[in-house]
Amino acid sequence: MVKVIVAGGVSYNLMVYLKELPEPRSATVFSQAYHETVGGTGAGKALALHRLGSQVTLHALLGTDVQGQAVRDYFAQENLECLFEHDPRGTERHLNLMAGEKERLSIYLESGSFEPIINLERLRPVLAGCDVVVLNILNYCRQILPLAREYRKPIWCDLHNYDGVNPYHQEFLENADYLFLSSDALPDYRAFMKAQIVCGKKLVVCTHGNAGATALTPQGEWYEIPALAGYSVMDTNGAGDSFFAGVLYGHAHGCTLLTCLQLGALLGALSVTSRELIPSSLSLAYVEEEYFKRYGAFPDFCSPRNHP
Template sequence: MLRTLILGGTTFDHIVTLPELPAPRPQTIHRAPFHEGTGSTGAGKALALTKLGMPATLYSAVGDDAYGRHIVADLRAQGVAAHYVLDPAGTERHINLMDARGQRISLFITQSSPTLAFDHAEVTGLIQNSECLVLNIIGYCQAMIPLLRGYPHPIWTDLHDYDGHNPYHQPFIAAAQYIHLSSDNLPDYRPVMQHLRAAGKRLVVCTHGAAGATLLTAQGQWLEQAAVPAPAVVDSNGAGDNFFAGFLYGFLYQQPLQRCLQYGALCGSGCVGALGLVNPQLSSTWLEEAWQQHFGPGKAG
């Protein structure tokens, strides 16, 4: 049971669900159901790993405001071990416009500070007490990268909708040996994955939403995994982080890589079918039972 440290990624999100994304013209939309609460990639990964029974610690930024207090209380109530640095700019907030297919437009109505006066001794202690580290591509996390020099355990990063060229992502790519990204901005994703492999990455996983995921190993082996359809698309926010957590859960338990992909697909599907960053039913028992149902002996993978 290796302890995973997750650096960065808590926001307060206002999520508006529409039948389809608005056309680019002035208009009034009279029915726009919404919900709000804790968001972002660090919270999503930490929640999913915690529900899967994996020891995980989140280190992230919140503001001294009602939104930050909500995040702290919410994650504490769900059992997430977390440490926070106060952001003088306040808690980062997003408005996410969603359509019935789970497509999203994210509006960053406030943003976290690009640099923060974090406690180096505290973060160094958290790093030293972990056996796996997830470095999220949050601006203030860049200043923590020098603290990772000589870290003897796996470092993962999630590049999200990386386009293959954006220099912003390079420090995170350089620091990590294990890479997740999506093909949202990569219509030709395989050359980018091959480039990352050639740069010495041990594993590259590219997700394609409802089209599944592709994995490339350091040895040049390609694996494909279809998505697991959700019974209904309720809220796709957090699906990528749940995929990441499911994959990492399998990886840390030394499961075959195809099974890791299957765990990821199941966690992502479970997230899409429920409101919030994770499915309330998510647990290691739920995941293993779902795996038996979808991929067990006699099932098509």
């Protein structure tokens, strides 16, 4: 079983669904629906990998508030192993205004501590025993980088909407072995991807929303994978994290890069069918079934039962 540690990115969010985002003026707006739930880029990646059968440890900051307890209860129901650090500022919280299939306005109600005190020693046995380290770009995750390098673990990192110049991302960019990002703020993404391969990255993947994703390998192989249509869109939160998890899962189980990207596209498509980060129906068996419907047989696909 593949062992993964996912560090950073857990929040408790109020999700409000609107017909359209409000204009920037005083107004009264009626929601179509609303609910509170767990969110965050680390939560999305960890949940997807866990549902596929990976042994996941999620490391994150939480407060001792009501929202923090709700997060703990959520992951306890999932039977997902967690290491939570105390955040004196409280649990990170967002208000997400959702409209249509694409629009989102995310308001940080509480952003959490920028430089919290982390107990790195209790992370040592987890890092020593894991196969993959997933570092999200929360500032505190910089503290984990030296340990990941000390134990020589492959680092997977998602830079999200990186613009190619923001110094905040630089340390994550330099240390990542497997790099993901979005093209939203990076028009010349091809040149950036090529430059990162020259710098020694083992894989660079760039996502383009509804336009799919592209990938580049050290061998110069260029892949383009379209986004999957045909699934009812309820909430796009977590789609990018599910895509990331699908690619990582396939790679860790010996799939070809094409199959990894197809798995990513499939998990991303499945994630939008639920107003939770991960639909309740998501499982390895369900993914295999949907993969067969979309792509046909996958002889190179390796499931956990083939990897004791």
